[in-house]
Amino acid sequence: MNNNIEPILTGRGLVKRYGRVTALDHADFDLYPGEILAVIGDNGAGKSSMIKAVSGATIPDEGEVMLEGKPVHFTSPIDAREAGIETVYQNLALSPALSIADNMFMGREVRKKGFLGKYMRMLDRPKMEQIARDKLSELGLLTIQNINQTVETLSGGQRQGVAVARAAAFGSKVIILDEPTAALGVKESRKVLELISDVRSRGIPIVLISHNMPHVFEVADRIHIHRLGKRLCVINPKDYSMSDAVAFMTGAKEPT
Amino acid sequence: MSKSQQDFESVLSDSATDVASFSQKKTLLDKIQSLLHANPALVPLIVLMLSLLVFGLILGEKFFSPFSLTLILQQVAIVGFVGAAQTLIIITAGIDLSVGAIMVLSSVVMGQFTFRYGLPVEFAILCGLGVGAICGFINGFLVAVVKLPPFIVTLGMWQIVLASNFLYSANETIRSQDIAEKAAALHFFGEKVKIGGAVFTYGVIFMVVLVLVLNYILNHTAWGRHVYAIGDDSDAAELSGVQVKKTLISVYVIAGLICALAGWVLIGRIGSVSPTAGQFANIESITAVVIGGISLFGGRGSIMGMLFGALIVGVFSLGLRLIGTDPQWTYMLIGILIISAVAIDQWIRRVSA
């Protein structure tokens, strides 16, 4: 990315300690408008901790997060969501016993208009179901027949699809995906990668955390390599090979 | 997309389109499993209908009369109230062992505030309701904020509240005649409406209304959906934007308030204010919830099921008593029902697609 464009989401000097473990050790992070930024790193490098710190799921011990150049202090995922940042967490954060529609609108339910909604607090089920159905088919997940079926009756790929669709439907500024293809088969992964490209084509920047080098090199504009709780370097996938990237993230080779 | 697609994946377009599956054909059993999964109150409703039918066939008019059937309702009114509070807590994957104690303490406060301090009875009732809400708040705070296990918190509160109840009341009962003379409002829920042979107390009517209102709230408001989401997976709920602490505390406060209402209803039912009343409300409420098909693991079940569960127990108690068997048979049957209900719950939870 060129230097005169301002990053949309920035982390500076982020520190997060869990007891004696330092998950984040003065980590920096930059996401530019319209790009797909891949974040790679060994297991336990602190990738999830970093995106949790910029998405309000944890509060960093030190450091600063800025959205569009302005400092933000998210104290819950709700704050980040209200600022336009949607995250698909590694564990998906879906409620298995609730329906697809309930899950997509969790925490931002739509109420009926008029008396029923205002005084009886009644949810507008038909409207939420319609929007959920539209979003899923927009993202090519039409195979899900019944929007009222519970999430636990879906396959792993379909659940991932619901989580990604939820983020894509509501994310207005940034979408963060933590290992969205880790649990998926080849075809399901392909579907999620297509979703990611679709979302990017709408101009929304994406953070993609992944272990899968072919996927990362296929879709990423830039690759943030995370090692031992901090950003080691950022590389352009056109300038480096997959084995270079693996060598950096495992410490076998130092970036120049 | 397709241009940049990895070469080795290009064969994907020719790959089989069906997903791995063992026999797509659904057996009748699978269909039943899915049906029950979608309608958790169905099993207790069927059991209730069957038990009504069986006792009706055996006992005839003696059982199947408006009087007997509404007598069952009167006998389950208290359990229905306390069970409603218990349902809310259990849906959040908690348990409340202090419901019965809160109920009794609230009724004692309503009575003593009127008779010991001479306060207006309406104000004393409000104080009793307040005491229930405060007990619920303490439970909720300890569970949601201090993050202690609900079982332990409410086990402790049970003892604390019960001891406060005995210390404060000095083990003293307020007689029914005194209440009728000086504080008739305490008997409000005991008042009867007769329609033919059927006898409804205000307590019964109010209990059914409360369950219907809670059923609406749990299924058709955001708060209700959040209560289920918290019981299902509270971390996931938090990450998807539910205010878990606030919601949990509100659940415990509402449960405490419902228990206090149950305390008021209790006065109407037994006539007097007695610190030793309602000793079994804990176990009876958990029994109604479990027989009602509400999962003790949280996140699943319908409050209507709790009402059916309470009624099943009521039908068995009255039916077996009219037949003239040893009451131990009732307990034995209820024990079997509890274990069967949990076994069915485990089976339903294994549903797939």
Ligand SMILES: Nc1ncnc2c1ncn2[C@@H]1O[C@H](COP(=O)(O)OP(=O)(O)O)[C@@H](O)[C@H]1O
């Ligand atoms: N909630 C937590 N409590 C304790 N330790 C944690 C917690 N979350 C992460 N860690 C630790 O922080 C380190 C970084 O974890 P994580 O951010 O999940 O790494 P990654 O996503 O790169 O695999 C690991 O050592 C992990 O064990």
Ligand SMILES: [Mg+2]
């Ligand atoms: Mg991780």
